[in-house]
Amino acid sequence: MISFSAFSQSKVETSVSNYEKVIIAGGHFSLFFVVSNTSSDSLTAALDLPENWNILISKTLKVGPNDTKYSYTLSTPKTVDAGFYFPKFNVLLNNNVVMTKVFDIEIDEFKKIEVLNIGQPEYVREGDTLVTEYLVQNLGNSTESLKIATSRGEVFNYSDSLLLEANSNIRIKVKQKIPVTENSSWNASADLKVFTRDSEIPIYQVTSVPVYSNSSKKTDPYYRFPVQVGGSFLNFNIGGVSTVAYQYIGEGRGFLDLKEKHHVDFAVRGPNELNFPTIGSYDQYSLEYDYKNTIKVSIGDYVNRVSNLIEFSRFGRGIKYEQKVSKSEFQAFYQKARFLPSQKDSYGFNYGYNLKDGIKFSFNYFNKDVIKENSIFRTNILGISSNIKKELFSIETEVAMGNSNSKLDLGLFNRFNLQFHKFNIHSEIISAGKDFHGFYTNSRLLINGLSYSLSKKINIGVNSNYTRINPSLDILAYSSSPISKTNMAFASFQPNNKNSFFLNYTFQEREDRQIPSSFHYKEEFSNLSYSLNDDKVLLFSQFRYGNAQNLLAGDQLKPKQFFNSMIQPSVKISKWLWLGGYFEHQNTSKFSQDNTIKNLFYYGASMRFNYKKFVHANFMYRNNYAPDEFFEKRSFMDGSLLFDFKNHQLSLTTGRAYVPLSMNTNQNTLFFTLKYVLKLNVPVRKNKNIGHVTGNLVGMSDGILKGGVIVQMGPYKTVTDTSGNFHFNNLKPDIYHITLNGGPNMQGIIAGIKIPLEVSVKADSTEMVTIPLLKTGGLVGKVNFQVEERNLKLADNSKLPIVLVKLTNGDESFLTQINEKNEFSFKEIKPGNWSVSAFIPGKQEQYEVVNKEKNVVIGAEKLIQESFVVKSVERKIFFSGKDFKLITKK
Structure with missing residues (x-):
């Protein structure tokens, strides 16, 4: 903007040359004015500038009979606020303004927030309140809207958001309660996170403060193994019949020795009074031993995995041996499947060789009993596989051949990923013949995807999926595996870490494989999804619009329009409590037997409550699900309440679920369980190869305070109590040196003996140390x-x-x-x-x-x-x- 005002005769004219209109704070720029004066008056000129703007150079030059050129080089302050400024160029006659030209200058916005730690104690004791102070400075030239947070504790006297003006600062204190632990010393972290409006990445300042115990921790000379024992009460309502059962529980996991070479994991749960494993009512007896992560033996119930094609995951009872030698890996197993009616026992072995980093080859042999159409036969499967992982790509391939009833058939698996510049390519193939009886039988799966990153925030891509698989899943994780064909083009936009948008156009066909079938339809639709991930609000919403053809009602029916809207919010009520909801509306004909459009409403609620570390509660309710969601287990209600104390744990679990089986008689399955567990640390062996040091500070004159002194012995630190006592427990026998590293009461105080003080710690003994203190x-x-x-x-x-x-x-x-x-x-x-x-x-x-x-x-x-x-x-x-x-x- 350039304007002028004239207060004298029209014989005076002023012009300004092109100039740089956007300037950075602290920057320089030049101005050139030409004043034309056809009168005989003697004129002068002056600049009227904003506060603290300076003229570095000014020159006046006669450029014609009536023209005078004024040139200026100006500087702006480094602390000038962003925005528009309007300096004036005044033409003067006898110190009176006869003409004013106003021109505009924009100071560009510059953002810089700095966080400094300016105060923290030298150390704190357990149980104290740790207070740290930070200086937050706005070194930019515009007012910033800031969000203040800390990972630990709370912020003093400030809400979670504030406005900080340019070139200003505030002091913020953070406090946190230091817990009481079993350790004699450790480091507590304190931090402050400052989020700006334009970035989800915080300006972060963290500090570490030593924490010392208030007293000597009780010495435990035993090496202990963590064990949990207890019992549970179970009540199930299956098919309208209520059943009650009781189970004992025992489990433990940990090392048996100080050098952590021998690791044991065991679980005992029984008896099996209810035969409904889908919702967890089954017995388990398992023992796993691991030696230096090179030899592992599993006895009893365990999950067996051979490969992607042969046996992906199977829970059963038997024995398994695994060993690693240099670059080779070997395993052999025998197992009886517990929750797969079509399979009895199986055995086999596997050999793998790591050629070099990221490249592995394997050979597999597998033999099992198969029950099919009232006949039992054995199948033998041989397979080879490779797994290559590199920085830009990974490829996993497996080929297997099966022999069943003198019939040979093949299985093929391949998974490929490539990340190249802005491209990402993914492909997965599964193929298994009718007479291939591995984990898959008579199955086809083809997944292909290509995406491209237009920027850090925008991605586009296409996907094509075809799924018609028959996995031999345990009924613990049963799924009816519907047939699905999907082709999709999509674009995603993530402006920041909190918000994301997903837009796609999809062609899809899905068919239920359960009898009777609940759905079979084709559809094409546009979908827009939005998700919000905030500290206090989580939100997922989705809207679909398109055409659907109900193939269950007849192949000749024309597609009908449908729309689907869904929103799933979750709100943080307090630091302990989250409440959520679920609301969905479908206007569609694809689930109707007579192809009529129906309005379907689904709703639900959720709650998550966590009070400190010892009370946890969760609750979920859904009134119903769409028919194409019942291909796997669905919960209508889930609730749990857990009291977790130091040595005791009490839990309550209840729910109502639908389990998809060949006969749908187990809908509305109600269950209720009450479980109590006692936590024990069972002594395994006594550790005699440790020593201890007990010491005391003695004041040699009046007025010497002996408490709060930091005593260091080698890598260990502690703080003396008010009587000057200190302790170091469970030490490896060695020569140590004790020093006094100060404290609030050590000003003008010194040890009366030579420091460092050498102490020899011997096994299974306690050394006594006395250190006199003198005023200096x-x-x-x-x-x-x-x-x-x-x-x-x-x-x-x-x-x-x-x-x-x-x-x-x-x-x-x-x-x-x-x-x-x-x-x-x-x-x-x-x-x-x-x-x-x-x-x-x-x-x-x-x-x-x-x-x-x-x-x-x-x-x-x-x-x-x-x-x-x-x-x-x-x-x-x-x-x-x-x-x-x-x-x-x-």
């Missing part, structure tokens, strides 16, 4: 130079010599150099008789110290003074005949 004194002084100017000029470097001062008592010595004021100081010195001396390293022939050694007595809480004199050495030459002598005169 000190010695200060000055070195006076008596050097003539003539001698100073003759010195090598034309400088005064370096003077060192040493303080010693025979056992301890301290050495210092005088400062630029020729002063020296020894603070916090043990009271007693000391010797102080001054000396000059080198240049002894030019300078000397007068009375260079003195004896002093340093007293408690006293500061004595001493001084030394350094003078130059005088030399004279006397001539006598033909000979001369050199003598030194002091």
Whole structure:
């Protein structure tokens, strides 16, 4: 914007040349004005600038009979606020403004937030409140909307959001309660996160503060193994019949030795009074032993996995042996399937070889009993597989051949991923013949996807999926595996870490394989999804619109329009409580037997409650599901309440579920369980190869506070109690050194014995240590130079010599150099008789110290003074005949 106002005759005109209109804070720019004056008046010009703007250079030049050019170079302050400014160029006649030209300058916005830790204690004790202070500075030139948060504790006196003006700062304190633990010392982290409106990545400042225990922790000489034992009460309503059962529970997991070579994991749960494993009512007896992660033996119930094609996941009872030797891996197994009616026992082995990093080849053999159409037969399967993982791509391939009833058939698996620049390619293939009886039988799966990143926030791509698989799943995770064909084009947009949008256009056909069939339809639709992931609000919403053809009602029926809207919010009510909801409306004919459009409404609610570390509760309710969602287990209601204390755990679980089986008689299955567990640490062996140190600080004079002193022994630290006691437990036998690393009460206090104090820790013993504390004194002084100017000029470097001062008592010595004021100081010195001396390293022939050694007595809480004199050495030459002598005169 350029404007002008004239207050005189029209014989005066002003113009301004093109100039840079957007300037950074602290930047420079130039202006050029031309004033045309056809009158005989003598005119001058001046700039009217905003506050703290400066003219660096100004020039006036006559460029024509009536024209005068004014040039300026201006600077803006580094702290100037962003925005528009309107300086003025004034034309003056006798100091009166006759014309004003207004021009606009924009100061560009500059953002910079800095967080500094400016206050923290040297250490805290367990149970204390740790307070740390931070300085948040807005070093930019615009007001910032900030969100303040911390990972631990809470922020003092500030809400979670505030406005901070440009070039200003605030002090923020964060507090957190330090818990009481079994450790004698550890480090507590405190942090402050500052989020700006334009970025989801916080400005982060973290600090670490040592924490020390208030008392000596009880020494446990035993190495212990964690075990849980208890029992449960179960009530199931299956098909309208209520059944009650009881089970005992025992489980444990951990190492059996100090060197952590032998690891054991066991579980005992029984008896099996209810035969409905889909909802967890089954017995389990399992034991797993692992030696140095090289040998593993599983006995009893375990999950077996051979490969993707042969046996992907099977829960059963038997034995399995695994071993790793150098680059080779071997396993052999025998198992009876527990929850797959079409399979009895199986056995086999596997050999794998790691060729080099990221490349592995395997050979598999598998034999099992198969029950099919009232006949039992055995099948043998041989397979080879490879797995290659590189930085840009990974490919996993398996080929297997099966022999059943003298019939050969093949299985094929391939998974491929490629990440190249902005492209991502994914492909997965599963193929199994009718007479291939591995994990898949008579199955086809083809998944292909291609995506491209237009930017960090925008992705586009296409997907094509075809699924017609028959996996032999345990009824623990039963699914009817509907036939599905899907082709999709999509675009995703993620403006920040909290918000994301997903838009796709899809062609799809799905067919239920259960009898009777609940759905079979084709559809094409547009879909828009939005998700929000905020600290206090989680939200997922979806809207679909398109055409659907109900093939269950007849192949000749025309497609009908449908729409589907869904929203799933979740809100944080407090730091312990989240509440959520589920609302969905479908207007469609694809589930109707007579192809009529129906309005389907589904709704639900959820709750998540976590109070500290010992009370946890969850609840979920759904009124119903769409028919094409019942191909797997669905819960209409789930509720759990857990009380988790130090050594006790009590849990309550209830729910109502639908389980998809060949006969749908188990809908509305109600269950209720109550379980109690006692946590034990069972002693495995006594550790005799440890020692302990117990110590005490003794004040040798009145007024010495012995509590709160940091005592360090090797890598271990602790703090003394009010009586000056300290302890180090469970130490490896060795030679350690004890030092006192200060504390709030150690100002002017020193150990009365030589520190570091050497301590020899022996196995199965406790060393006693006593450290006396003394109030300290000190010695200060000055070195006076008596050097003539003539001698100073003759010195090598034309400088005064370096003077060192040493303080010693025979056992301890301290050495210092005088400062630029020729002063020296020894603070916090043990009271007693000391010797102080001054000396000059080198240049002894030019300078000397007068009375260079003195004896002093340093007293408690006293500061004595001493001084030394350094003078130059005088030399004279006397001539006598033909000979001369050199003598030194002091």
